[in-house]
Amino acid sequence: MPPVFSHGDLRLYLLNLLDEGPRHGYDIMQALSDRTGGTYTPSAGTIYPRLAKLEEEGLVTKRIDGRKTVYEITERGRAEVAARSGELEGIQADLADSVRLIADEVRGSMREAMKSLRADLAAAARAERDAPPQTEPTPDDARTRAREQLRRAEAGVNEFRAQVRTDLRTHVARGGDLAADAVDALIDRLDAAARELSRSLRDR
Incomplete structure (x- = not known):
């Protein structure tokens, strides 16, 4: 079975999810599963290292809210999402095709x-x-x-x-x-x- 996300697409899709609003890690994983119709249910070992990388790049910040770590996109991250809106449309189309094929x-x-x-x-x-x-x-x-x-x-x-x-x-x-x-x-x-x-x- 081909991968749901091509190389680099997951990084951009994570930014897109955070552009909609702050999310904690489990919420991000659940949103990915929901948005892909269950075709992709990522593990914590997949998501958290990518979030850490986005934080290093200055695209995401994090804060502690009780027992949860909440991630929030920065202005720099919003600028990247806006600049790559065309790529996001392509990712959404590919995800829809993947759901139908599976x-x-x-x-x-x-x-x-x-x-x-x-x-x-x-x-x-x-x-x-x-x-x-x-x-x-x-x-x-x-x-x-x-x-x-x-x-x-x-x-x-x-x-x-x-x-x-x-x-x-x-x-x-x-x-x-x-x-x-x-x-x-x-x-x-x-x-x-x-x-x-x-x-x-x-x-x-």
Whole structure:
């Protein structure tokens, strides 16, 4: 996944946020996450060194307000933001494109995961239908086979859950976004798969 901010863009974007008003460190990190639709959630180790650099350059000052350190842009910092307003417009456009691309990527991953799950369920159903007839099972035999198939089903569901959870957590850890519509689509498809399974079980 490409970086959300190109080289030097984060520095300018931080100045732009402070140009809107004084902010403490956590507020800056939250604002970055909100403005990028969750595609970029920076760590303190990313933000504070850059704020310190801006302070060294005379573009930002800081003051202690209780337990918080509040950062405020200087006149020199405002002048740089004004002089580079065109670059800021480009950054905003790039961020909007990044949000759309990542949302599309997540939706595509969810579609592929659900397609694979449906294919596995259909294959299992076909295999069971095509299996040669068995002698009439005793109640104990039927329960034993049912428990065995239940264990297989649970193992498959757990494997699917673990894979999707790993993919989603890795995506977010890399700075990716989970757009609400993508998550809604995932939930809808899972509900649809559950209903399909319920119908299949009732028809047997």
